[in-house]
Amino acid sequence: MAEAPFWRTKSLADMTRSEWESLCDGCGKCCLLKLEYEDTGEVDHTNVACRQLDLKTCRCRNYRLRKTLVEDCIQLTAAMVGSLSWLPATCAYRLVDEGRDLHWWHPLVSGDPDTVHKAGISARGRAVSENDVQDIEDYVVDWVE
16 A cells, blocks of 8 residues: 555645745746735736746745845744635645645646646746836736636
8 A cells, every 4th residue: 555645644734845945836926026914915827937037937936045036035934824715725835724725736636847847737838027127017817816
């Protein structure tokens, strides 16, 4: 009998760094800029990508230096996953935190890092760089959630 995969048997906090990093499906949605309204706390998602997001691979161009290069970049931790309402419903960190399984297109399930793109889950082909945007309010979308 095959051993259950780590994401079904471990909490986020119990994962090794390698396991943690492999949970990222490479969709790029968390690297899309959001508009948070101070008076209501409501968040609107945009299709405007952080300048460090490679729009073809949906991966950070400078992952190791991301916090230095982008001041408001958030380094996700197990402790904060449950409190970030803007994490996409498809996010593996969110799914595992909620006790749910990964989707068929997740690279850990499919064995193919491109299935997230082939399934239409990622930001590939749907995002623009923040370097090319004047007024972010014109880029609010509803496909991120």
